[in-house]
Amino acid sequence: MAVKEAPLVPFTMAADEEQVIKPPWWVRNRPYLIAAPALLVLIGILYPFLTAVYYSLTNYALNRPGSVNQFVFLRNYERMITDPEFIKGTIVTFAYAVLSTGVELTLGLVIAMLLNRESRIARVLQTTLIFPMMIAPVIGTLIWKVMMQPSVGILNPMLNAVGLPSLQWAAVPETALFSVVLVDVWMFTPFAALIMLAGLRSFPKNPFEAAQVDGASFWFTFRNLTLPMLSPFIIIVIVFRFMDSLKMFDIIFTMTEGGPGSTLMTYQLTAYRTSIQFQKLALGLPYAITLYVVVYLASQYLIKTWGKAQRRAAGFSE
Amino acid sequence: MESKVLRQRATGIFSDSFLIIYFLFALFPIVWMVLISLKPTDELFTTQFIFHPTLFNYQTIIFGDPTAGAGVIAKQEFPRNFLNSLIASSGAVIVSLLVGVPAAYALARYNFKGKNNLAFTFLSFRFAPELVIIIPLSVAYRQLGLYDTYFGIIWVYQLVTLPLLIWVLRSYFEDISPDIEQAAMVDGYPWWQIFFRILLPLVRPGLAAASLLAFVFAWNNFIFPLVLGASNTQTVTVSALGYLSSAQSFFNRMAAAAVVSSVPQIVLALGIQRYLIRGLSFGAVKG
Numbered sequence: 001m002a003v004k005e006a007p008l009v010p011f012t013m014a015a016d017e018e019q020v021i022k023p024p025w026w027v028r029n030r031p032y033l034i035a036a037p038a039l040l041v042l043i044g045i046l047y048p049f050l051t052a053v054y055y056s057l058t059n060y061a062l063n064r065p066g067s068v069n070q071f072v073f074l075r076n077y078e079r080m081i082t083d084p085e086f087i088k089g090t091i092v093t094f095a096y097a098v099l100s101t102g103v104e105l106t107l108g109l110v111i112a113m114l115l116n117r118e119s120r121i122a123r124v125l126q127t128t129l130i131f132p133m134m135i136a137p138v139i140g141t142l143i144w145k146v147m148m149q150p151s152v153g154i155l156n157p158m159l160n161a162v163g164l165p166s167l168q169w170a171a172v173p174e175t176a177l178f179s180v181v182l183v184d185v186w187m188f189t190p191f192a193a194l195i196m197l198a199g200l201r202s203f204p205k206n207p208f209e210a211a212q213v214d215g216a217s218f219w220f221t222f223r224n225l226t227l228p229m230l231s232p233f234i235i236i237v238i239v240f241r242f243m244d245s246l247k248m249f250d251i252i253f254t255m256t257e258g259g260p261g262s263t264l265m266t267y268q269l270t271a272y273r274t275s276i277q278f279q280k281l282a283l284g285l286p287y288a289i290t291l292y293v294v295v296y297l298a299s300q301y302l303i304k305t306w307g308k309a310q311r312r313a314a315g316f317s318e
Numbered sequence: 319m320e321s322k323v324l325r326q327r328a329t330g331i332f333s334d335s336f337l338i339i340y341f342l343f344a345l346f347p348i349v350w351m352v353l354i355s356l357k358p359t360d361e362l363f364t365t366q367f368i369f370h371p372t373l374f375n376y377q378t379i380i381f382g383d384p385t386a387g388a389g390v391i392a393k394q395e396f397p398r399n400f401l402n403s404l405i406a407s408s409g410a411v412i413v414s415l416l417v418g419v420p421a422a423y424a425l426a427r428y429n430f431k432g433k434n435n436l437a438f439t440f441l442s443f444r445f446a447p448e449l450v451i452i453i454p455l456s457v458a459y460r461q462l463g464l465y466d467t468y469f470g471i472i473w474v475y476q477l478v479t480l481p482l483l484i485w486v487l488r489s490y491f492e493d494i495s496p497d498i499e500q501a502a503m504v505d506g507y508p509w510w511q512i513f514f515r516i517l518l519p520l521v522r523p524g525l526a527a528a529s530l531l532a533f534v535f536a537w538n539n540f541i542f543p544l545v546l547g548a549s550n551t552q553t554v555t556v557s558a559l560g561y562l563s564s565a566q567s568f569f570n571r572m573a574a575a576a577v578v579s580s581v582p583q584i585v586l587a588l589g590i591q592r593y594l595i596r597g598l599s600f601g602a603v604k605g
Binding site: 030031032034035037038039040041042044045046048049051052055062107110111114115125127128129130131132133134135136137138139140142143144145146147149151152154157186189190191194195198199202233236240243244246247249250253254267268271272275276281284285288289291292295296299306 | 336341348350354362413416417420421424427433443447451452454456457473537538545554556562579583584586588599602
């Protein structure tokens, strides 16, 4: 026995030593302790998320107590996919996001490049860009709604003044999507422009001066210098604008509540109408959860691309 | 040579006119809203830009409508809604500051297991479709008695304010060299003195920008108070819809309410202009 134990002695000594050196638990776990209050809030938000997933697998409706225990597995998701309106809703959700992000990105880039000059007027204009972006989306949309209104509105008189016919804007299916995208573009192009302007201003001058000395054309410089160096900023604009317009609620709800008919019933609007207005909680949730999955996957992909673009813009080869 | 100068001048004129057209597009709706808010009701439908300006609409939304009979928009709702917005938004920012500043510091300074997952979970709140969280919350709030209470609204606003504060402040904390802290530690300062007397003053611009921006986003939020609040906590964003949906549309009053409820954000945004880009991009763009 004693012989067997002998080699263990230095080992236990080492363990004792480690015990002495090892800091107490509150020092070892300090980052967790510091973040603990935020973690509590986190749990308070993750818990409803998990219940959302659970409810979506039941028959839960607010006006039928007890239905929360009727487990139906994926039937609500099946109902969503087989709904004849589902494809239309998918198309309008993505069309809204792609259109508004695309226009904001293009227009924002042009504005940023035009503002990227050392002039007083550029600075003053840059400041006023803040206004549409900082007004509440609901309020901004209400302004546009009144401007599009047939009796007090100003947009139709303006169209008529330049010889164009009046439009019915969001009141008819043909121009409804155009009308809400227009408001989105008005509201968030400043965001795109300001982010890309910050990018343009962060560029070193040398490569551009060299290109100018070599007599490179505007398009050559734009394609081979500006765009690659701007790509991390472009991706940031896409991250924020694409995610936010996929789940856009305020503008569409304020403008038409999803109408006319079901023209603008995006996932968010459908989830709201079904779960909150019609109180069929479990039937609306699949739309919200599907949207969550789409947004999550897209954000993972975009954040990875952003990291790559940043490394490439900094001059590292892949 | 001459043609080059000419072409440059032409490009300049073209760029300037493009900018001017864009800025007319960006600013006209706001100017028009102010104009409508100054219009008396009898000129609302008959005139465009020339009319007899009046402050009657502002007076009506703040002190109530002296000419209104019963059944028209409830009087003096607007001041209450404005107060609700103020309470909910500042409450949300205060809670976020108390909870978020330490978390931002931990995420910036320490290397610990799950650090990046934690940071991205906070960020994912910002991008999560709100209804995933608030549909189940609308049930839970009714059971817990939090429906239509300030506490309930402030709690759910953390989805808006907390990720912003944590991410922006983390980027500011990361800019401070750890050497400063180490030097203070060697000098024998306790950690809380280091934190409050050295670190916090250094991140003050970030602190101001992030909390003011968080305030603006909370103020602008619509869907949370729409679903989880009612008459007690109705904010200006929810009540603004009421001016148009009733049988008679009060366009000019709506515009007056819109002007008054947009002033705080615009003033705040102008105040933090220099840090706005960094805040808006969650610290990703150091403008």
